[in-house]
Amino acid sequence: MSNIAMVRAVPPPPSLSCDSDTYLLFHGETLLSNGVRASLYTVALAYCFIGLSAITARFFKSMEQIMRHSREVVVGVDPHTKAPVVKHEKVWNYAVADIALLAFGTSFPQISLATIDAIRNLGELTAGGLGPGTLVGSAAFDLFPIHAVCVVMPRAGSKKKISDLGVWLVELVWSFWAYIWLYVILEVWTPKVITLWEALLTVLQYGLLLLHAYAQDKRWPFVSIPFVRGERPEDWVPPEDVSVDYHNCDGISETLPISADRNDGIVEVFSGHSYHNAEYSQVPQMDIEGSSTIDQVVKNTQEDMSWLFIWWQQFVDASMLESPESRKMDSACLRFTRIFWNLIIAPWKFLFAFVPPYHIAHGWIAFICSLVFISGIAYGVTKLTDQISCVTGVSPYVIAFTALAAGTSWPDLVASKIAAERQVTADSAIANITCSNSVNIYVGIGVPWLIDTVYNFFVYQEPLYIDNAADLSFSLLVFFATSFGCIMVLVLRRIILGAELGGPRLWAWVTSVYFMILWVVFVVFSSLRVSGII
16 A cells, blocks of 8 residues: 555545536526525435336346246256256356345445446545445445334234344345445545555455355355254245236336335335245246246247337336226225326336336346436436535535435335335345445445546546545444444344344334434434534
């Protein structure tokens, strides 16, 4: 590490121009009062979060299609017919899929926002604080409010526990180490400076996490924790719990809020979150001939309808304000609410209809196109945040770890909520939280810093200066302390109640309130630090 980088004076951060000529779309905005402008920008920011929820839903559908991809493996020869016995195995390993697809997918809005923030700051020796602030705030939102929601989701009296403690502990250790590592490189190793090697090591640790999770799943000797994997049902949910209309499998009712309608598109989307289990287990596994599965249903559907027809149907669905299910509702008020909601999200639905059907190329084309749309929305979010900071005077860092963190973490909340409510174990609900927090650091902060440090290294021969390193480090310390309290409660629940989620209703709600208090503590102390009060 360069000693010069450690002692050289840190350049001042680039100032954000907030004069009377600063506007977002047109110059007429400057004629409005700052209060009106702040309100309009805030509403636009919330609308962007709705768009993120919608496109993330499509993103998950494409991931689900990728995960359903299997290959044929010859496992033997039939002794009677002498014909080879073929078994279909999934291409993706379960533990790796949780980290590489599930956690990455739910964290991509934050990752995209941080990367855009880094790219637009190229040429500045000081890193932007919007991305890191959003990711640290997102980690706190994931750990506290999402756990608070998940713990009360199981039905009254029912308990759901983690079945594979070994994999969860590996993910948890790497999650905690991520924040320790971030503090070390910010305050100990090269204070307030990020070098190229530090950024590169941060990103490489994501690969080590994937490798360790795979080793734990396969129970490799010497590198895995010797925990016996608990018995885990094959089905994501018991088949009798849900009836899904698969003729409406590609409906565009994909945005929040989730209604009581069991065929709501968001339920379809997140029903594939536990990649460990049978695909579309809600469909009867055998028909009268004993061979029909959802794969056959999809195959038959694709034979009858080309992907061009399916793509056209996406635009047709986007133009409909009322689905066949909502027409059957007895409550006129609820029906009107659904129509009003569909009217609000109609622009997003039409825009995202341009994403190709996820049936093509095992979902990879839809996967990539969804990433492009998410990145576009994230760019709009960064511009709106700049404007809100300008007209209100609130630090962008405060907006990042509060509003932006909560808004971009909404897909995490929905994913874990439905997993906790519908899955028979707590693995996917809790694994999504711990894995997302690791991805936030190793990829969400590591990649943007790597972009900036590589640019600075070759253009200026300088490292990357972190102007708000003290505030970021303080937030990390508060997060680490409060997260320890969160994990200890989960451990105590496992020891005393026998499960991390559910249990006696009173204790479930007490735990939920406790987790929310921890989140409030994190937000308040971090805000006071940024404001200079502490």
